[in-house]
Amino acid sequence: MTPRPDDDIAGLRIVGNRHWGRWASAVVVLLLLALALHSMLDNPRFEWDVVAANLTEESILNGVLMTIKLTVISVLFGFAGGTVLALMRLSSNPVLVSVSWAYTWFFRAVPMLVQLFLWYNIAALYPRLALSLPWVGEVWSAATNEVISPFSAAVLALVIHQSAYAAEIIRAGIQSVGAGQLEAAKALGYRPGQIFRQTVLPQAMRTILPPAGNEVIGQLKTTAVVSVIALQDVLYSAQIIYQRTYEVIPLLLVATAWYLLMTSLLSVLQHFVEVHFSRGNSQHRRNWLGRAVPSQESEA
Amino acid sequence: MSEAIRLRGIHKQFSGNPVLKGIDLDIAAGSVTVILGPSGSGKSTLLRCINHLEKLDGGTVHVGDTLIGYQRKGQALYELPEKRVAEQRQRIGMVFQQFNLFPHRTVLQNIVDAPLRIRGQKRVEVQARAMALLEQVGLAHRAEAWPRELSGGQQQRVAIARALAMQPEVMLFDEPTSALDPELVGEVLQVMKQLAHSGITMVVVTHEIGFAREVADNIVFMDHGQVVEAGDARNLLDNPQHPRLREFLASVL
Structure with a gap:
């Protein structure tokens, strides 16, 4: 090798790209943000003092509880129902398959708000509800209007709506588990129920959780529609106050703050649940915060 | 020697396409x-008919004295409910080409779960x-690892241990080394050789002629869905009678 003038590499520094564009765009966006924030804090019509005063008002807190209650009930029963619908859809019984398909088709097609009104007014179709058994006769009956309160109508509509969406999410999750996993479990002698609980579901969860988290957060916000049938969730509680005081915007901001807080908590919860179910499947071992930690060294 | 597995007139087709056309086979207990x-x-x-992963279109499978997958009433074979088949499968271990370890369980959990739960x-x-x-498959130090942290050969050795943990009477191997990198084939075959000497009945579908000759x-x-030639291993490899077998051996060696 003959030496060349640029072979002198002692003391050479390596300088990475400077990314001037990144700096410029960050500055522009921060400026715009500051302007927006300034206008919100500087504009007296936001009435932040009213927001603060009403944030923990008793009726608002009760409304928050109602929103949480509706979300929890509809998510629990919605996903339980969705699991049943998904299993029906994946079964080899053509009747179950079509019924499940039709259910999902119908309840995904009708807007939540319309379903809510329909259930609330179900008495127009069935004025009396009755349970009769053969030979025994009527065991129980009641006027529909006594059974269907705003709360029960809301729960019905939310659960039915949620289960239709949950069914599709769960079906996708179940189908994502490889056939080899089922065969391995069968070959070991697991019974069908055990295979579903021990092999299919834990693995399906990885596929189910991200969209399910979306659904739960969506459902929390969807519960706001119950205000149209005068059920006192957090939105309706805010509405009751501003109809009296005309402080419309501050009270909507109170509701907004509560929705923000609740959905943020749900996002954090979703993260931890996802970390739990990703065990064994991530590239790296993860600690409880979901941060990658160095894997135990492989076999020497 | 008594038979561990007895196949009679096995027929199987996939959407009208016959894949097994009347297989009769006896497999002696403790043989490979x-x-x-x-x-x-x-x-x-x-192989998959032996533990009823495939339904039959004709014929019977016995493991020991048990008719697998069906119940005979007169001249009809009624398929057993899944629960009963699951009980029968406990006695038949199986190792798959793709290992099929449970990815959400550690190595040790993969092995202990079935004996505990079932x-x-x-x-x-x-x-x-x-x-x-x-210890036997040389992976005691990896008990707490997740399957995906192991090489293919290690995963397959764990899969063998998992099947053995149920203390089966027979072990079925479905191309256990076909999905492995060439340098990992040896470690799995080594474990299978040890197992062969332990006296368990083994049925192995493989392309490893060397293993066949040795073990x-x-x-x-x-x-084409039929048994063309069957018999003593060395005899058959050294002195193949049927032209198809001769052709096959020439192509794989």
């Missing part, structure tokens, strides 16, 4: 039988047996 044959000959399907055996006992099995008692050569 290797099933050879070109791809598409039906050898994997035959057999309801004591945790202390099962744990000790699992560790002994891991197998009997060889079954299949082609």
Whole structure:
């Protein structure tokens, strides 16, 4: 090798790209943000003092509880129902398959708000509800209007709506588990129920959780529609106050703050649940915060 | 020697396309039988019929004295409910080409779960047996690893330990080394050789002629859904009678 003038590499520094564009765009966006924030804090019509005063008002807190209650009930029963619908859809019984398909088709097609009104007014179709058994006769009956309160109508509509969406999410999750996993479990002698609980579901969860988290957060916000049938969730509680005081915007901001807080908590919860179910499947071992930690060294 | 597995007149078709056309086979208890044959000959399907992963279109499978997958009433075979088949499968271990370890369980959990949950055996006992099995396949130090942290060869050795943990009477191997990188094949075959000497009945579908020559008692050569030639391993490899077998051996050696 003959030496060349640029072979002198002692003391050479390596300088990475400077990314001037990144700096410029960050500055522009921060400026715009500051302007927006300034206008919100500087504009007296936001009435932040009213927001603060009403944030923990008793009726608002009760409304928050109602929103949480509706979300929890509809998510629990919605996903339980969705699991049943998904299993029906994946079964080899053509009747179950079509019924499940039709259910999902119908309840995904009708807007939540319309379903809510329909259930609330179900008495127009069935004025009396009755349970009769053969030979025994009527065991129980009641006027529909006594059974269907705003709360029960809301729960019905939310659960039915949620289960239709949950069914599709769960079906996708179940189908994502490889056939080899089922065969391995069968070959070991697991019974069908055990295979579903021990092999299919834990693995399906990885596929189910991200969209399910979306659904739960969506459902929390969807519960706001119950205000149209005068059920006192957090939105309706805010509405009751501003109809009296005309402080419309501050009270909507109170509701907004509560929705923000609740959905943020749900996002954090979703993260931890996802970390739990990703065990064994991530590239790296993860600690409880979901941060990658160095894997135990492989076999020497 | 008594038979561990008895196949009579096995027929199987996939959407009208016959893959097994009347297989009769006896597999002696404690023997190692290797099933050879070109791809598409039906050898994997035959293996999967033994533990009823495939339903039959005709014929019977006995493991020991038990009719597998069906109940005979007069001149009809009624398929058993899944629960009953699951009980029968506990006695038949199987190792798959793709290992199929449960990715959400550690190596040790993969092995202990079935004996604990299905057999309801004591945790202390099962744990000790699992560790002994891991020792046997040379992976005791990886008990707490996740499957995806292991190489293919290591995963397959764990899969063998998992099947053995149920203390089966027979072990079925469905191309256990076909998905492995060439340098990892040896470690799995080594474990299988050890196992062969332990006296368990083994049926192995493989392309590893070397393994067949060294370990197998009997060889079954299949082609187009039929047993073309079967018999003593060394005899059959050194002195193949049927032209199809001769052709096959020439192509794989």
